[in-house]
Amino acid sequence: MKFLSGFVTFENLHEVRRLCHWGPIIALSVIAICSTMAILDSIIWYWPLDTTGGSINFLMLINWTVLILYNYFNAMFVGPGYIPIGWKPENQVDMQYLQYCRVCQGYKAPRSHHCRKCVMKMDHHCPWINNCCGHMNHAYFTSFLLLAPLGCSHAAIIFIMTMYTQLYERISFGWSTVKIDMSAVRQFQPLMPFSVPAFAATLFALGLALGTTIAVGMLFFIQVGSFPRFAFGISSLHKLFCDAKFKQIFNWRIQTLKHNNLICVGLDQQVQYQVVEDYNGACCPLSKGIQTFFRTPCTEEPRIPLNKGDIILATRGTKWWMYGDKVLSEEEMKAGDRVRGWFPRRCVEKCHYDTAANDSTSNKKVN
Template identity: 40%
Template sequence: MLINWTVMILYNYFNAMFVGPGFVPLGWKPLSFGWNTVKIDMSAARRDPLPIIPFGLAAFAATLFALGLALGTTIAVGMLFFIQAKDRIQYYQLDEVFVFPYDMGSRWKNFKQVFTWSGVPEGDGLEWPVREGCHQYSLTIEQLKQKADKRVRSVRYKVIEDYSGACCPLNKGIKTFFTSPCTEEPRIPLQKGEFILATRGLRYWLYGDKILDDSFIEGVSRIRGWFPRNCVEKCPCDAETEQALEGEKKNR
């Protein structure tokens, strides 16, 4: 319904811009009062001087509905910005500065890579021109480094309480219920005794990959998603590793 309203608003807006209000019918003449002055009964204005426009039930409901959509969109976009800002890795700094290999150094050079006189962008679909000092696998190497660093900094947890995978579980605490992550990422069901490798998290929720046995890895994709923090406990070995990493970050 919201999409329909948006399309209708844009359609009428552009019609008003390019087409205009239209034309009067052929032979139409403005209403003439002759030489008589228009007489206005001022008694009605004296009886009801307040400029109040009465709204019916339908108009009132439509106004509340539009207000709810506007507030909901504003709150959702604000929460998304807050969550994405928290998910960024800001815990460490590297001396090595990564240079994007497909950025040629200026906007004009980047523009010429796509818009050419022949109409065909440079490159054969597999290999593309890269910046000086980079090669075709510079971006792949950087992605592998980031994944390896993320794997090293992940923390291992053991499941101590079953979790059904519900979006807003009622049996895991009132704070867990109201602080459920507002993302499209899935929730993963947990069973007591399983192990989870957590990579990021919130105050009452964690996000990670379920550690599968070797006998079940073949033909099964990674099982990852959000789960309540109070359903797991940190493994002792990973707790010591995390303390060492925090000490290294403080020394930096």
């Protein structure tokens, strides 16, 4: 455990249970399959002890695997960082800008959101690491998104070259047929045999590598594209005016924020909306438009039914969907009820009096 703790930072031993989830199981399986097949195929195609190029190729493969696993496990086990239970700002004037969490019995710092606990600078909850992405692990998560496509691209090149060199002397072309003789004797015999099962495994690993390169690469560019405006997934409704944006994201020296450092700028965390169109809570409502149907959020979070006239406090959203809490009656609040989830944006309109309140608040801050 001492050796493992030097490689990955554990909050406690219970964090290991995060591995027992479909997201980490699939992600680690893809990493294991691509890494193992790439190492075996590199031995067949480019034996590392024969040439300098082969040695560099083999060491790069090992390097990709170590870096990918290092950033992946740290993104999972370091965690995003949490607001202390029952926290409140030292300056009581700041409370008017903050949202109160009834679950944690404390105030939320700017850009923090509740997910089991109130998460600092929460970006999103990622099922692939079975954890939230936020203040503490955002750098590790972004580095993983960069390294995974690079490593898979390198592995894909090895898979293609291995199949090409091993099949080149075994393929014969006829007028209307193509024959592959896997038992044919090659001029240069590799250290490891390349049989039909090896060919099938290499082809399968190539598909995984290319799919991972495309999918994870797109996620990386989405993350990088949101850096300049500091508008990440859940925090896309909030603006944080800070010059050292990249320094805040890539905070390699992981430190816990002190209580008095949680308030960096006063801002409203909720926007009030009124429901103007009924919604039955369907995951993909076709009646709300084609774009709403196809752009439904890919998340396990619930959808909430709406009735005309309801009031919603929205905390985040996309172009076609929004997320927030439904304002409940006093009796429902005393009973501990809470209705929170996604709903179509076209079903609500921003309250005019809420806009006026926001304008007056902004004028006070300017003055």
